[in-house]
Amino acid sequence: MSNYRITLLPGDGIGPEIMSVTTGILKQVGEQLGIGFEFKEALMGGAAIDATGSPLPDETLAICKDSDAVLLAAIGGYKWDNLPRHQRPETGLLGLRAGLGLFANLRPASILPQLIDASSLKREVVEGVDIMVVRELTGGIYFGQPKGIFETETGEKRGVNTMVYSEGEIDRIGKVAFETAQKRSGRLCSVDKANVLDVSQLWRDRITQMAADYPDVELSHLYVDNAAMQLIRAPKQFDTIVTGNLFGDILSDAAAMLTGSIGMLPSASLGAAGPGVFEPVHGSAPDIAGQDKANPLAQVLSAAMLLRYGLNEPEAASRLEQAVQTVLDADYRTGDIMSAGKTLVGCQAMGEALKQALG
Ligand code: NAD
DSSP states (O other), rough: EEEEEEEEEESTTTTTHHHHHHHHHHHHHHHHEEEEEEEEEEOOTTTHHHHHSSOHHHHHHHHHSSEEEEEEEOOGGGGGSOOOOOGGGGHHHHHHHHHHHHEEEEEEEEEGGGGGGGGGSHHHHHTOOOOEEEEEEGGGGGOOOOOOOOOTSSSEEEEEEOOOOOOOHHHHHHHHHHHHHHTSSSSSEEEETTTTTTHHHHHHHHHHHHHHGGGEEEEEEEEEHHHHHHHOOOGGGEEEEEEEEHHHHHHHHHHHHOOOGGGEEEEEEOHHHSOOEEESSHHHOGTTTTTTTTHHHHEEEEEEEEIISSSSHHHHHHHHHHHHHHHHHTTTEEEGOOOOOOOOOOOOHHHHHHHHHHH
């Protein structure tokens, strides 16, 4: 029997509520398939600031490093919004990414047929959309040097950022992207701005070279301006998209919004080796925290990504995804995805429905 050590970071706001539902579901699927989970909970975000003064205590990072995968709920809230930047909950998130070397961010955007009317685009445009955006997370213009606001000799200020990618950085995100495409329908679109940027030309050259090692993946390229247009015009043409940090930041949000519902979106951040971090895209929703109103489905789908991409347990992942489909088919809805004629349930009741759906 496989036995995995999972670090749980429930964080703040609705985090503990959606985490508790999700661990119950994980245990159940583990029992069904003979997969053992050893859960260890650690402090992060506002809860960690209150207890230790730091949003990411050393002990938490050590526990994460020592595990097979990390399941994070959400961090932050009004109480900590005005602290100095190094003490803010979000600083803990950046520290976690850096500490675990997480350079690849996977953000799926699939339209669930039951929620199709939540999209702002027409049904025929979004029906069947199933996209995975693979974004480089620790390089590119957000981190390149030099960066800063400098004063020139004339006293005028200049803001500078540098977009830089080395071959090694491109190759490692390329590998994640090709392997992700292999696990999906085998189509990969690399997005860059090679008509203008040298850094993008290198990106395109390397990704093209890598394609020879993945004959089962069909590779295409798009310039980022065209990709943005195509995502809105005809999103079904995309399967897996790979792109750099800046373009990925923007395109992954655009792709996510095709689905229309933030309470349904999971994500994964992966490194070369060691544990990945799996978390919903949404925040800690302090406005509904502690009221049993939170939608736990993005957290459950994040656990499915943990199983598929973190532990290579695709059968268990599919069972969780199927359970989500089943509860939606049975018309259960939390407030954020509620519509006429459906049954309004709270976080706990949605958890119970998921347990029943798992069987
Ligand atoms: P948010 O995603 O927390 O909430 C936006 C809106 O969506 C709110 O009305 C909220 O009630 C609703 N919502 C979000 N998730 C929901 C869910 N699962 N079920 C039902 N409704 C849900 O974004 P925000 O309000 O901008 O930020 C709140 C806090 O979360 C801030 O402190 C912010 O810094 C933090 N945040 C954390 C993360 C993270 O942990 N990765 C991400 C984004 C924001």
